[in-house]
Amino acid sequence: MNGISGESAKEAICCPERHILSVFDLTKWCRSKAYMEYMAMVNELNDAVKGVMSTEDIPISPKVMDAIDILDDLQKWTLEYPPEDMGTQRFGNVAFRKWYDRLTEEADDIIYGLLTAEKKGFVVELLPYFLNSFGNATRIDYGSGHEASFLIFMFCLRKLGVFVPSDNRSLVLRLFLKYIRLIRCLQTTYRMEPAGSRGVHALDDFQFIPFLWGSSQLIGNKRLVPESYLKPDIVEMHSSRNLFFDAIQYINTVRLII
Known part of the structure; x- marks a missing residue:
C-alpha cells in the first residue's frame, strides 16, 4: 500500500477478503509481512507513550x-x-x-x-x-x-x-x-x-489495547504496583492520566450495571 501511485495503484487496490477462517490459518498470518508490520506499529505506538500521562x-x-x-x-x-x-x-x-x-x-x-x-x-x-x-x-x-x-x-x-x-x-x-x-x-x-x-480470560470483555498501551504509560512510575488496580480509590485517582486505570474505572463504574 505504501508508496503506490498512478496506474500501479489502481491495479494494486482490492477489497480485503477474510482468509483467517480457523485457528489453523493463523500460522500463515503470523508469518506474513502484513502481520510483522502491524505488530511493529502496535509496538511503536506502545513505545511512544512510555512514561507519558494522558493529561x-x-x-x-x-x-x-x-x-x-x-x-x-x-x-x-x-x-x-x-x-x-x-x-x-x-x-x-x-x-x-x-x-x-x-x-x-x-x-x-x-x-x-x-x-x-x-x-x-x-x-x-x-x-x-x-x-x-x-x-x-x-x-x-x-x-x-x-x-x-x-x-x-x-x-x-x-x-x-x-x-x-x-x-x-x-x-x-x-x-x-x-x-x-x-x-x-x-x-x-x-x-x-x-x-x-x-x-472472560482478560480484565475486560470488550477491549485489550488500553491495558497494553496503558501499562507502557506506567513504565518508570515509582508509586503504582500491579495490585493498585484492585483499589477503587487509586483507580479513580489515576483514570484520567492512564489508559489502564481508565479502563478499570470504566469496568468499576459502568460495566457492572449493564
Missing part, C-alpha cells in the same frame, strides 16, 4: 484532528438514534442498527475526507476495516476483534502517509482514546453484548 500537552496534527472529529460526530449520532424499549431483554438494543445503517451509508464519504486526491481509490481497502471497528449490527455485539479492526484502519492510514511517525503519541492518547470513548458510548447506549467468550 500531558500533546501536539495534534490536522489529519489526526480530522479523524478525532469524525469519531466525535459518530458519537453525536447516538442522540439522533436513541435506544428503543427493550422490555426484559438484557442485551442488544435494535436502535444500534439504525446508527450502523447511517454509518454504512456515509462511510465512503467519511474516509474520502481523510485521503489526498491521489489516494482516494484506497477507500475500497479501508472501508471494511472502518465499518468493522464499531461492532456487529446483526448480533449487536462488540469485542476485541472489532478493536483490532480499528487498529488495522489506523495501520492502513499510516501506510498511506495520512498519519506519520510524529503523530504516534497523539494516535494513542488522543485518537485511540476518543475511539474508546465512542465505543463505550455505543456499548452503554445500545447494550451491546460482548462478542465471543475470550474476554
Whole structure:
C-alpha cells in the first residue's frame, strides 16, 4: 500500500477478503509481512507513550484532528438514534442498527475526507476495516476483534502517509482514546453484548489495547504496583492520566450495571 501511485495503484487496490477462517490459518498470518508490520506499529505506538500521562500537552496534527472529529460526530449520532424499549431483554438494543445503517451509508464519504486526491481509490481497502471497528449490527455485539479492526484502519492510514511517525503519541492518547470513548458510548447506549467468550480470560470483555498501551504509560512510575488496580480509590485517582486505570474505572463504574 505504501508508496503506490498512478496506474500501479489502481491495479494494486482490492477489497480485503477474510482468509483467517480457523485457528489453523493463523500460522500463515503470523508469518506474513502484513502481520510483522502491524505488530511493529502496535509496538511503536506502545513505545511512544512510555512514561507519558494522558493529561500531558500533546501536539495534534490536522489529519489526526480530522479523524478525532469524525469519531466525535459518530458519537453525536447516538442522540439522533436513541435506544428503543427493550422490555426484559438484557442485551442488544435494535436502535444500534439504525446508527450502523447511517454509518454504512456515509462511510465512503467519511474516509474520502481523510485521503489526498491521489489516494482516494484506497477507500475500497479501508472501508471494511472502518465499518468493522464499531461492532456487529446483526448480533449487536462488540469485542476485541472489532478493536483490532480499528487498529488495522489506523495501520492502513499510516501506510498511506495520512498519519506519520510524529503523530504516534497523539494516535494513542488522543485518537485511540476518543475511539474508546465512542465505543463505550455505543456499548452503554445500545447494550451491546460482548462478542465471543475470550474476554472472560482478560480484565475486560470488550477491549485489550488500553491495558497494553496503558501499562507502557506506567513504565518508570515509582508509586503504582500491579495490585493498585484492585483499589477503587487509586483507580479513580489515576483514570484520567492512564489508559489502564481508565479502563478499570470504566469496568468499576459502568460495566457492572449493564
